[in-house]
Amino acid sequence: MTEVTLQGLNKIFQGRDTVHAVQDLDLTITSGQITALLGPSGCGKTTTLKMIAGLLHPTSGDIRFDERSVMRIPPEKRGAAMVFQNYLLFPYMSVGENVGFGLRMRHVDKLITDKKVADILELVKLPGMQDRRPKQLSGGQQQRVALARALVIEPEVLLLDEPLSNLDAHLRDEMRELILSIQRQLAITTVFVTHDQEEAVVLADTIALMFEGKLTQFDQPNAFYERPVNVRTARFFGGVNFVAGEKRGAVVETALGLFDVNPDHFADGPAVITIRPENLRLGESGKNSIQARIRGHVYVGTHARFKVEAGDQLLEVVTDAASVQQFHDGETVQLGFPRHHIWLVEPEEA
Ligand SMILES: Nc1ncnc2c1ncn2[C@@H]1O[C@H](COP(=O)(O)OP(=O)(O)OP(=O)(O)O)[C@@H](O)[C@H]1O
Ligand SMILES: [Mg+2]
Structure with a gap:
């Protein structure tokens, strides 16, 4: 189990307009729990997640997995797996090939890969779906394939970027429960991005609420109802x-x-x-x-x-x-x- 620490993290996008997307972020993401990164559109959630994954380099600050700084460790060696909002499945690969991709990249033996892919498809409730193509699946099934692809490499840290936002209400409830039960079973340190406060409350052990790149409150779900830090936080929870x-x-x-x-x-x-x-x-x-x-x-x-x-x-x-x-x-x-x-x-x- 891995604790993730963000320390004085900043991301500034330089361009025609300079955007200070993440500002002096200090956060400790507890080992084995689900932490929600919550906030309105544009507040810096995806940027934060990508920095943890190693897909974006911070302008300043430090990211540690337990005691070890991962700032110089490339994404594929960090032990973090990210599931993107729009799935990003490889359309020309079968479900089995999609899910096994990370293992093949790591030169895992074919028989072991096949076994792990089968097991993980079972876990996300898509048993025997190896030979389908992504376009032959529903949105909810594609999302589960994306989740399986992240889980199969047995990451220390699972990063989920609004994994439920493309699903209809019924599927969203089902996926929520699936994510919760898998997370409890595997006890992976999980960061879950959402702009939906109800989703954060249902899923997360701890919520980090961000506005405009800054952390506003970091607390247990009930605290946002009972002890909001300011009017804006109280309004956001409604x-x-x-x-x-x-x-x-x-x-x-x-x-x-x-x-x-x-x-x-x-x-x-x-x-x-x-x-x-x-x-x-x-x-x-x-x-x-x-x-x-x-x-x-x-x-x-x-x-x-x-x-x-x-x-x-x-x-x-x-x-x-x-x-x-x-x-x-x-x-x-x-x-x-x-x-x-x-x-x-x-x-x-x-
Ligand atoms: N590559 C980039 N270049 C310039 N600005 C960027 C880049 N990526 C993100 N931004 C800006 O940084 C800010 C934070 O973006 P980010 O994608 O992290 O927001 P978010 O909280 O994930 O929003 P959403 O809920 O809409 O996905 C936004 O103002 C965005 O326009
Ligand atoms: Mg985003």
Whole structure:
């Protein structure tokens, strides 16, 4: 098992426009786990992955596999295998030849190659497909061939660049489960690139969120919901209520009223209250409650989603399904902000 360390990694593309695609990236990718590189289009995910694979040379910084710097080691000797978003299968080779390619390049004996190819096709649930051509396969099957081709060389590090984005929703779920089960079975250190936060949450042990070439938060999936580092991160994960204010000690003053907060972990001054819709309490009065008016609701079977107006703000509240009997559109209600569910973040820079 291999731990991958990125240290002070930079990539600057020189050209007509200079692009600083990856900026001072420090990251430790835990051995044997799945780390997701998450962020919007153009934030530097593929560039980072290619540097780990050795397909792009960093402008500065260091990449280590365990203790050893791999900066001078060519891609085919690094022990990393990358699966590209668009599969890049060789169209004129059969599935078996595609999957066995890396072994042939390494001059592995033909009988051993055939056995390994058969085993790995079994693992990705394409048993006996050796003689097909890529164009005779569905998109999902081609993606599994690409995965098999990467796995067959028994890489120390598996690099997956949006491997599911070309698949329809049903196939995506299947592939997700397949990737998870193979990764758990083989315990390969895996870096998984995606711009889909839900996919990152489902698949990853740890998520590295990037914006514009910079690492914004590196944490376990739940932390992005419960403890986002700033407004932008909270927005990226979606469905959060924001109330801007000014923190003084254990209180935040806002246009909606005063809220008691945990005074630790955040300095006095401008602060934004974040609270998830499922943590707001409809009909709860007392401390940390404000007056609000129900503007509408949808019933979703297992729960209900209310739009609630407070001051000049619309807040979203998720309740249990039974609440639709109790609360009605247009009604004025008390809305509770439980202190322990309030998380403060810095206001967005202008
Ligand atoms: N070869 C290159 N020459 C110049 N600029 C490049 C090159 N490759 C990438 N870039 C730029 O670097 C930035 C990061 O690109 P990268 O491909 O890493 O983004 P990404 O996060 O993978 O995006 P996506 O989700 O769209 O795949 C972008 O602004 C991109 O235009
Ligand atoms: Mg990309």
